[in-house]
Amino acid sequence: xxxxxxxxxxxxxxxxxxxxxxxxxxxxxxxxxRAVRRxxxxxxxxxQQLDGLTIVVTAxxxxxxxxxxxxxxxxSLSDEGPHRDLPGLADQVHPAQLAVALDESGRRFKIANxxxxxxxxxxxxxxxxxxxxxxxxxxxxxxxxxxxxxxAQVIEAPSQARVxxxxxxxxxxxxxxxxxxxxxxxC
Numbered sequence: 368x369x370x371x372x373x374x375x376x377x378x379x380x381x382x383x384x385x386x387x388x389x390x391x392x393x394x395x396x397x398x399x400x401r402a403v404r405r406x407x408x409x410x411x412x413x414x415q416q417l418d419g420l421t422i423v424v425t426a427x428x429x430x431x432x433x434x435x436x437x438x439x440x441x442x443s444l445s446d447e448g449p450h451r452d453l454p455g456l457a458d459q460v461h462p463a464q465l466a467v468a469l470d471e472s473g474r475r476f477k478i479a480n481x482x483x484x485x486x487x488x489x490x491x492x493x494x495x496x497x498x499x500x501x502x503x504x505x506x507x508x509x510x511x512x513x514x515x516x517x518x519a520q521v522i523e524a525p526s527q528a529r530v531x532x533x534x535x536x537x538x539x540x541x542x543x544x545x546x547x548x549x550x551x552x553x554c
Contacts, residue, residue, distance in 0.1 A: 386432065386543045388532055391421040408527075408547040417528055417548065422466060422476040424532055426543075431535035434466040434476040436548075438485045441526035443552045444496070444508055451508045452552045454526050456499045457491035463531070481525040488523040496521070524552045 389400035390409065400423055403409070411417075417436070424432050438461045441454040461484070466476035500509040532544045 386424055386426045386430075386532055386534060388425075388544055388546070389423040391423060392419045403544070403546045405544050406546065408549055410549045411551060413551050415551075416480050417478045417550075418480045420478055420548070421469065422478060422530065422532070424474050424476070426474070426534060432473055433533050433535075433540065434478070435463040435531050435533065436466060436478050437461065437463045437529045437531070438481045438525045439527045439529070440481070440485060440488045440523055441552065442488045442491060442496075443522045443524060444512060445520040445522050446511060450522070450552065451500075451505065452526065453496070453499055456495065457489040458526070459487060459489040461485045466530075478528065478530065481528075485525060486523060491521070522552070525550050526552050 388403045390403055391400035393401055393409070393411070393415070400421075401409075422434050424434065426432050439454075440459045440461065441452065442457045443453060444451045461481075464479060466478045469475040469477055496512060497509060500512065527550060528548045530546050530548060531542045533540045534543045
């Protein structure tokens with residue numbers, strides 16, 4: 368009897384469709400779309416924008432698919448060129464935005480660049496920045512920040528986009544695969 372119940376439960380719940388994802392348009396040496404693993408973080412190149420990427424989803428026929436991205440904005444200290452990213456200090460996670468389907472197949476998506484509202488980080492003060500630099504034992508940036516000048520400039524910029532590939536099933540939209548795109552800050 369104890370073997371029958373789990374077997375019946377397993378048969379009652381259909382498995383979630385298996386999806387595979389590729390990212391096209393990365394500024395690396397790769398000329399073909401790159402396969403993405405669940406939970407992977409891909410570092411974008413300097414100057415690369417999210418809207419230059421195409422997300423290609425392979426899913427079983429008849430499976431409804433959508434893609435959404437969630438942007439995290441962080442702060443960075445600028446020194447007219449060199450900069451010091453401070454992710455985690457004043458991160459602001461913005462509401463998810465749906466990606467735009469590029470064709471009727473519903474399998475190719477374009478991710479939008481962060482909006483003006485998504486360029487804002489969470490709350491921070493001079494004291495929290497100094498405390499974080501001390502915690503990181505970053506005396507160069509701490510000294511420069513305390514002395515002011517160029518390094519006194521705090522930049523708020525998107526630092527990461529989480530991409531959720533979702534499928535529609537009996538329980539509504541569920542996430543089948545998530546990966547991250549790390550955006551270079553301060554440039």
